[in-house]
Structures are given as C-alpha cells and as structure tokens.
Amino acid sequence: MDNSLFKQSAIKSGLISKTQIEKVIEKVESDDDAIIAATLVKSGLITEYQAQQLHAGRTKLxxxxxxxxxxxxxxxxxxxxxxxxxxxxxxxxxxxxxxxxxxxxxxxxxxxxxxxxxxxxxxxxxxxxxxxxxxxxxxxxxxYIPGTDLRKLVRRGGALSMSHAALVVSQAARGLQYAHDIGLIHRDVKPGNILVTPDGRAKVSDIGLATWSMGLDDDPRAGKIVGTADYLSPEQIRNPRSIGPASDIYSLGCTLYYTVTGKVPFPGGDSKSKCKRHCEQTPWHPRKFAPDLSEDFVDTIADMMEKDPARRIASAAEVAERLESWCTTSFEVDRPIERQAWTAPPIGIESEEGAASVEGASETSRPPKAGEDGGDENAQLSSLGSGAASGPSDSQLPPLLDQPVDPAMARRRRRPFPIGFFVGLLLGILIGGLTALFSVREYLAP
CATH class of the missing domain: 3.30.200.20 (Phosphorylase Kinase; domain 1)
Structure with a gap:
C-alpha cells in the first residue's frame, strides 16, 4: 500500500483504519484512490462529502x-x-x-x-x-429536516398549486404565530427559510435575524434594515425600529406570491430599487403567471401584502385560517435533492456561493435572465434606511420597471385613474381646436 494523500488523510482522520484500507485494496484488486474511495462510500464507511475532504488532505471532520x-x-x-x-x-x-x-x-x-x-x-x-x-x-x-427549502422546491419543480402552497404557507404561518406570541419577530421570512419535508410538512428556520418586539436594546442591528430585499415590508424599509408581527405577514405574503407564481413580486433591479417598489408599487397580478388561482386566494395574498400595516391581515393565525379552505392533508415532495456539482468547502471556510453578509453593505443584484425568479433572493440588507444609508440618492436609482395593472384585479386593488389629467388634456385639445378654427376663418374672410 502506497502512502497517497487520500490514504494518509483517511487513517489520520480516524474514519478508516489501515486494516480496512488494506482489505478494500485486496477486494477491489486496485490501489487507485478513486476506486478505494468509491468502495468505502458504497460500503457506508464514509460519505461522499467525507471522501471529497480526504482527497483534499483535510482530516478534521x-x-x-x-x-x-x-x-x-x-x-x-x-x-x-x-x-x-x-x-x-x-x-x-x-x-x-x-x-x-x-x-x-x-x-x-x-x-x-x-x-x-x-x-x-x-x-x-x-x-x-x-x-x-x-x-x-x-x-x-x-x-435536521430532510427534504429541501421552499425556494429550491419551486425553482426545481415550478410553482406549487393553490392547495400545496396553502398547506406549506399555513404551517409557516402557525410557526410565525408561535414566535409572535412570545414576542419574537422573524424579520427574514422568505422561501429559503421555510423547510419542506418529503411529505409536505413545513418548518420555519434561520432565526438569526429575529428580534424581540418589546425592545431592541440588545440587538446590535437595531435601526438597520436586515432581511432580504425581495421580501421586505415597507415599514422595515422606512423605519426599521417600527417593525412588528405585521412585517412578517407582509414577507409571508411575498413568499406565498412566489410559491404560486414562481416569481418574486418585484424582479430585476438592485436592492435599493426593490425597496422603492415595495413602498410605492403593486406587483403583477398573480393570475398573469397562474391563471387557475381563485379570486379569494388572490385577495388573501393581496391582504397579506397591503402597504399599510393596519390594513393587512391582523395575525399569522388568521393567515392560516384563511388558507385552511385550500389546504390538502399532505403532499409528497417527490423531487429529490440533487447533489452539489462542486466540492463543498471544509468546515469553517467561507463559501462564496449564496453567501450574504448580515452586517455588510447591501449587495447589488444582476437583472434576471429569462425564466429566473429574480436571482437575488439572498441579497441581504443592513446599511439602508433611517440614517444608516450611504447608497445612491433617488436620482441615481435605475428606472423602475413598469407594473401594468391586470384587468382581472379587484377594483380596490387598482391605481386610481388620473381623471384630472384626462380632463385637462381634453380641454387643451378643445381650446386649441377652437383657436385654430377662428384663425383660419379670419384668414379666409373677404
């Protein structure tokens, strides 16, 4: 047996003994590290991840x-x-x-x-x-929650049906209600933080950005916008100190919108642009992407995403109650988690893929390619808003995307028609026409 890096690392790590390696070499009749590693993985003595780390010479696992x-x-x-x-x-x-x-x-x-x-x-x-x-x-x-998170589930298999989306989001709402009842606000509700088991059960995860609703004195991020740009509530953006349970409900509404459409509410643009649109604009009607959604279901999403916290659904428990009529008893997530295409990092080493700093500057997102959901769900914010912003002014922001109003939207959801502008335009045309008529008559008069 030679002293290759893999064999040395395997023995030093304590995962495999020298005797076991010798038995594997004898069995496969080869001293090739790749064959030995594959045999050890197949036998259940080590995992694929551990084999990757041993091949790289890493022994502390x-x-x-x-x-x-x-x-x-x-x-x-x-x-x-x-x-x-x-x-x-x-x-x-x-x-x-x-x-x-x-x-x-x-x-x-x-x-x-x-x-x-x-x-x-x-x-x-x-x-x-x-x-x-x-x-x-x-x-x-x-x-450990087997399965996947809601974002990966949608990205791999497409938007969920009303019944499946209602089941997942209603369970997440019950988890948020539990947190709200003990005075805790999540602050980063999004599809990536809702884990879904293979049988369709949901759990809220990643409590790292949460805060107590009764006080922020012990929070080092108090007064800063923390969370993910695609799912931030308007009040989180305008005044991060004014957040409450209603902020989580807005974010959960954005999550439900994404779950049934496969699109974030405001795709494209950078984090600053997304924040501005959360405060001022209405997203595309969900039925543009999911025609089968019922009007009551769409109204539930809209009531969760009201700009004014006082007009939103009052509690996460009420969200769960309103979604209950569409819930199925369970559903199977028959979309297996694909293995990573790249070698995973060792313990304690930062991975750049998907990394997002909690206390760093706000990240800039690229515009989405065709078929993507916005591509920047992981963009974390912390330096925007109330006194802490050092980003570009409004005049430097990229132009906002047009947000047409779908004719199927309820009238109360539409932007008010600019009657004053229309009347002024008609009066201008009328006065201009009369002036032109009198001028021509005076010119043609004998």
Missing part, C-alpha cells in the same frame, strides 16, 4: 462530539452541515460561524441567535439541540 457527514448549504451567518452525534447517533444540522467572519460583532450576533432559538419549541419551527465551540469555531446544532 468533527466539531466537538459531532461528526460532519455532509454539506447542506450556506446561510447569511455561515455554513450549515449535516452531522451525527458520536454517542447518541442522532442526525442533526450544524451551523458554523466561519473563522474569517468571527469578529466580536458576529460572535455576539451568533450567540444571540443561539439564545433565541434555544427557547423555541413548536412543531412548525426548527428546534435547537445544542451549541458549542471547537477551538476557534463556534457552532449551533439544530434538528
């Missing part, structure tokens, strides 16, 4: 008592891994604060997230199990 088995994805605060407790054998998700983001502020925010999530116990909210520190790496352990 543990965080405290947790063995990292796979890479789940990237969140606003850090990476998320799948892991197994080495004693209990329970599968879980481990969120890791990357070393390069481990500033005093980020550590405080991460610790705050841990404390917030530790007190949550609801079937519609992701539960926290544990938290700890391994060397300089801080991590949070939560329950």
């Amino acid at each position: 543990t965080l405290g008592p947790y063995l990292i088995t796979d890479w789940i994805g990237q969140g606003g605060m850090g990476q998320v891994f799948k892991a197994v407790h080495n004693v209990m054998g329970r599968e879980c998700a481990v969120k890791v604060l990357p070393l390069e983001k481990s500033t005093a502020l980020s550590r405080d925010s991460f610790a705050r997230e841990i404390r917030l999530q530790a007190g949550l116990d609801c079937p519609y909210v992701v539960r926290a199990f544990d938290a700890g520190q391994d060397g300089n790496v801080h991590y949070l352990v939560t329950e």
Whole structure:
C-alpha cells in the first residue's frame, strides 16, 4: 500500500483504519484512490462529502462530539452541515460561524441567535439541540429536516398549486404565530427559510435575524434594515425600529406570491430599487403567471401584502385560517435533492456561493435572465434606511420597471385613474381646436 494523500488523510482522520484500507485494496484488486474511495462510500464507511475532504488532505471532520457527514448549504451567518452525534447517533444540522467572519460583532450576533432559538419549541419551527465551540469555531446544532427549502422546491419543480402552497404557507404561518406570541419577530421570512419535508410538512428556520418586539436594546442591528430585499415590508424599509408581527405577514405574503407564481413580486433591479417598489408599487397580478388561482386566494395574498400595516391581515393565525379552505392533508415532495456539482468547502471556510453578509453593505443584484425568479433572493440588507444609508440618492436609482395593472384585479386593488389629467388634456385639445378654427376663418374672410 502506497502512502497517497487520500490514504494518509483517511487513517489520520480516524474514519478508516489501515486494516480496512488494506482489505478494500485486496477486494477491489486496485490501489487507485478513486476506486478505494468509491468502495468505502458504497460500503457506508464514509460519505461522499467525507471522501471529497480526504482527497483534499483535510482530516478534521468533527466539531466537538459531532461528526460532519455532509454539506447542506450556506446561510447569511455561515455554513450549515449535516452531522451525527458520536454517542447518541442522532442526525442533526450544524451551523458554523466561519473563522474569517468571527469578529466580536458576529460572535455576539451568533450567540444571540443561539439564545433565541434555544427557547423555541413548536412543531412548525426548527428546534435547537445544542451549541458549542471547537477551538476557534463556534457552532449551533439544530434538528435536521430532510427534504429541501421552499425556494429550491419551486425553482426545481415550478410553482406549487393553490392547495400545496396553502398547506406549506399555513404551517409557516402557525410557526410565525408561535414566535409572535412570545414576542419574537422573524424579520427574514422568505422561501429559503421555510423547510419542506418529503411529505409536505413545513418548518420555519434561520432565526438569526429575529428580534424581540418589546425592545431592541440588545440587538446590535437595531435601526438597520436586515432581511432580504425581495421580501421586505415597507415599514422595515422606512423605519426599521417600527417593525412588528405585521412585517412578517407582509414577507409571508411575498413568499406565498412566489410559491404560486414562481416569481418574486418585484424582479430585476438592485436592492435599493426593490425597496422603492415595495413602498410605492403593486406587483403583477398573480393570475398573469397562474391563471387557475381563485379570486379569494388572490385577495388573501393581496391582504397579506397591503402597504399599510393596519390594513393587512391582523395575525399569522388568521393567515392560516384563511388558507385552511385550500389546504390538502399532505403532499409528497417527490423531487429529490440533487447533489452539489462542486466540492463543498471544509468546515469553517467561507463559501462564496449564496453567501450574504448580515452586517455588510447591501449587495447589488444582476437583472434576471429569462425564466429566473429574480436571482437575488439572498441579497441581504443592513446599511439602508433611517440614517444608516450611504447608497445612491433617488436620482441615481435605475428606472423602475413598469407594473401594468391586470384587468382581472379587484377594483380596490387598482391605481386610481388620473381623471384630472384626462380632463385637462381634453380641454387643451378643445381650446386649441377652437383657436385654430377662428384663425383660419379670419384668414379666409373677404
């Protein structure tokens, strides 16, 4: 047996013994690392992710008592891994604060997230199990939810039907109502933060940007816009200190709009442009993209997305009640999660794909290509709004997209017709015509 990098790393990591490797070599009659790794993966001794890391010479695949088995994805605060407790054998998700983001502020925010999530116990909210520190790496352990998130579900399989969308969003609404009842505001409700199990059950995740509705004194991001541009409520944009449960309901309305149409409410443009349109414009009528939606269902979305918080649906519980008539008992998410096309990063190393800084400058989004949903759901905001904005002025903003009003929209949803302008235009034409007529008659008179 040669001393290749893979074999050395495998033995050093403690995942595989030298004897096991020798037995595999004898069985496959080859000393090729790729064949040996594939055999070990097939036998269940290591996972594909672990094989990737061993091929790269990385040997530390543990965080405290947790063995990292796979890479789940990237969140606003850090990476998320799948892991197994080495004693209990329970599968879980481990969120890791990357070393390069481990500033005093980020550590405080991460610790705050841990404390917030530790007190949550609801079937519609992701539960926290544990938290700890391994060397300089801080991590949070939560329950592992098999399946996918709502954004990936829609992007891979298309918009959901009314009944399936109602089932998922109503469960998310119940999770938000639980949070609101204990005084917690999520602040970043979006499809990517609603996890959907293979049998169609939904749980709200990523409590990292949440705040207490009774006070913001302990929040290092107080007074800043935090969240995702495609789903921000107008009051979050105008005055981040005035947010309440109604802000989450608006964001959930935007999420429901995306779920049944496959489009964000205001696609294209950068974060500043999206914020302006959230405050001033109405999105395309949902039936433009989903003709089968009923008028009552469309009105429910509209009532959740009212610009004025006082006119919105009053509570998340009422959202769930209004969606109940369309809910199916369950549905199967028969769209398997595809494997990552690229090698996942090691523990504690930042991945650029999908990364979004919680306390960085607002990101600029590219315009969507044909068939995309806006492409910038992960753009996080923190430096806009009330005194903290350092971005371009309104005169520097890109032109807003036209937002035609669909004839099928309820009359109360339409913009008021500019009667004054129309009357003025007619009077101008009439006066101009009479003036021209008198001038011609005077010129032709003998």
